[in-house]
Amino acid sequence: MKICIPVSGPEGLDAKLHPEFTETEHLLVFDAESGEHRTFSHGEPEGSAEEPIAVDVVLCAGMAPQLLQAFSDQGIHVFATEAETAGLALMALQNGDAEELVLEGCGGGCGCGGHSDDEDHECCGGENHSEGGCGGGCGCH
Known part of the structure; x- marks a missing residue:
């Protein structure tokens, strides 16, 4: 199992x-099978990784619903x-x-769990449903 930690x-x-x-x-990627880890940075030259790295788990402080949905969609x-640190986070996991x-x-309705367009809810703020403020932008679909 490979674990990605920001x-x-x-x-x-x-860190x-x-x-x-x-x-x-x-991003620190930890391989739970081998115990090895590597930190990748945005500043690394393109192609410095031998191949794309598939991860199974993201371990973080928290995440926006849209990004959570994107990761969930990828399994x-x-x-x-x-x-506080990557090592302590791995121990917590x-x-x-x-x-x-x-x-x-x-699971339905406007794309935010089936509640009405007039209800307030966290994923999109419950606003601007008629203008497309929900449905695809909140990540709950």
């Missing part, structure tokens, strides 16, 4: 978790942790202390 720097397992997955400049499980993030209430 981190703030190239310090390996001592602090980055609070925003989409804004991180470094990638997302877990949240309050751990191993010990069952990381919480799997799942989209709740999805």
